[in-house]
Amino acid sequence: MPELPEVEIVRRGLEPVMLGQRLIGVDQRRADLRFPFPEDFPARLMGRTIASVSRRAKYLVITLCDGTVLIMHLGMSGRFTIEHGTQTIAFGDYVYNTGADAKHDHVVFTLANGARIVYNDPRRFGFMVLSTVGEWTAHPLFADLGVEPLGNELSATYLARKAQGKRSDLKSFLLDQRVVAGLGNIYVSEALHQAALSPRRVAGSLSRADGAPTLRAERLVPEIRKVLRAAIDAGGSSLKDYRQTDGSSGGFQNEFAVYGRDGEPCQRPGCTGTIHRTVQAQRATYACGNCQR
DNA sequence: ACTGTACCCTGTAGGC
DNA sequence: TGCCTACAGGGTACAG
Numbered sequence: 001m002p003e004l005p006e007v008e009i010v011r012r013g014l015e016p017v018m019l020g021q022r023l024i025g026v027d028q029r030r031a032d033l034r035f036p037f038p039e040d041f042p043a044r045l046m047g048r049t050i051a052s053v054s055r056r057a058k059y060l061v062i063t064l065c066d067g068t069v070l071i072m073h074l075g076m077s078g079r080f081t082i083e084h085g086t087q088t089i090a091f092g093d094y095v096y097n098t099g100a101d102a103k104h105d106h107v108v109f110t111l112a113n114g115a116r117i118v119y120n121d122p123r124r125f126g127f128m129v130l131s132t133v134g135e136w137t138a139h140p141l142f143a144d145l146g147v148e149p150l151g152n153e154l155s156a157t158y159l160a161r162k163a164q165g166k167r168s169d170l171k172s173f174l175l176d177q178r179v180v181a182g183l184g185n186i187y188v189s190e191a192l193h194q195a196a197l198s199p200r201r202v203a204g205s206l207s208r209a210d211g212a213p214t215l216r217a218e219r220l221v222p223e224i225r226k227v228l229r230a231a232i233d234a235g236g237s238s239l240k241d242y243r244q245t246d247g248s249s250g251g252f253q254n255e256f257a258v259y260g261r262d263g264e265p266c267q268r269p270g271c272t273g274t275i276h277r278t279v280q281a282q283r284a285t286y287a288c289g290n291c292q293r
Numbered sequence: 294a295c296t297g298t299a300c301c302c303t304g305t306a307g308g309c
Numbered sequence: 310t311g312c313c314t315a316c317a318g319g320g321t322a323c324a325g
Contacts, residue, residue, distance in 0.1 A: 003318060034301075034320080058319075076319045077303080104303085123302045125319050168296060177320080184318055237318080259318095281297075284316085300322085308314085 002074040004149065004182030005231035005252070006238075007058050010080055013091040015053040017082055017115050018062070022049045025110030033106060034075060034127040044068060044130055045109075057145055057181035061136065069136040075125025084115040145181040149224050154180060156221050159206050160213035166203040171280050173203035180224065186237060186259045187227055189286045193258045194223035196268070198292045199285045200278075230255065258286040266291060 002010065026042035038044065048064035055061060062070040072078075081090040107119040107128070119126075131139050146162070147153035162179045173179060174188045183191075192199050197216055206217040231237060234252035253260075257267050262277035266288040273290025 006318075073319075075302095076317070078319090122304065123317090123319090125302070127320095166295085172296090186318060282299085283318095296325090298322105298324085301320090304317090306314100306316085309312085 002058055002078065003184030003187050003237075004055075004058060005187070005228055006236040007055055007060060007074065007182075008232050009236040010074070010091040011053055011055045011060055013082065013089065014060070014080060014117065017084060017113075018050045018053050018111065018117065020050065021111040021113050021115070022047065023064075023109060024112050025108070025116075027108040027110070029106050029108075033121060033124045034073075035129075037128060038130045041128070041130070045070065050111075056142060057148070057177060058184070059141070063133060067133045069131045069133055071129040071131060071136060071139070071141065072119075073126050073128075073141075075121060075123060075127070077123040078119065078121040078126035081118045081120065082115055083118065084113075144178050146177060146179045147181065149180050149182055149228055154221060154224070156206075156213035156217040159217045159221060161207070161211055163203045163206040163217070164211050165207075168203050169199060169280060170197060170201045170203050170206070171199035171285055173206075174224075175281075175283075182228075183224070185283050186256070187224075187231065189259050190227045190257060191220065191224045193268075193287060193292060194227060195220040196291050196293065198289075199280060199287050201293070258288065261286060 023045050024047070026045045028037055028041050031037060045064070045068065048066050048068060050062060051065045052063040053060070054063070058073060060072040062072070064070065079090060081088060104120050104122040105118050106121055106124070109117040111117070129139070129141065136142065147158060163173060166173055170192065171188055174183050174191070175185065189199065195216070197220060206214055206220070208214055231252040234255060237252040258275050261275045264275050266273040266275055268288065268291050271288060271291040273288040275286055275288050278285050278287070
């Protein structure tokens, strides 16, 4: 599920509950997810107080007051559920069971305020890693990451420089986390449609021979930002049998212009084309063959 | 160095 | 009802 907007929504859900709280319980229920858990994972977290809950790309980055950094990735199907008193709020993936699903509850964090934060992940493509305040940005997971798409570093000039000489297609280029960190399969399709660029266009066409950005690159950057901001404002996207639990999250899927709309007419004003689903690099791509060039 | 493919895992939807 | 296949928002490991 989670691309940058969804992870950001999860972060915003966890932060007010976790910030300043001491971890009084870490229940790790299996040896591995996508990767093995770190050695002595619970013991290295227990008793510490949470100093910050932040995000980098699709990673949640939780800093503890002793300098430990807990890095979490939700993979395809990870979600967090906060159980606090009688209230239960879920953040993240709702593709699968929306009810009790203890079978895939892999980690339970208990806070001093009594809240229980349950990590559930049926496909187990998520993972958790430990690092330190001084070292985590140099961790192999982060060392080669590209720029944050909502930060100042993303520019047409940056994209053009990264794209120069690249012969792969534009969609694969944008999915590459070393280029723009946090984009995923949905929002790449959406941004390319908004920018009227074909996902099959060669990535190098964002760059002129001298490495300067083309007009396509100039057009693409603001559309990437816009679609991500709009998704965050809408509380992220949720597919399939999503049900709202806190009344405020997860409606952007209703605003997709192309994703999941195979066979539907293009919504671009004046365009008479049809959205088609194709496959690139084993992933579904949705685009209008008429207005995206 | 690049580019493309196979693969990790479970659950769900749809065809028969 | 069951069986089978294809597909799902993630990233990595390898082969060429």
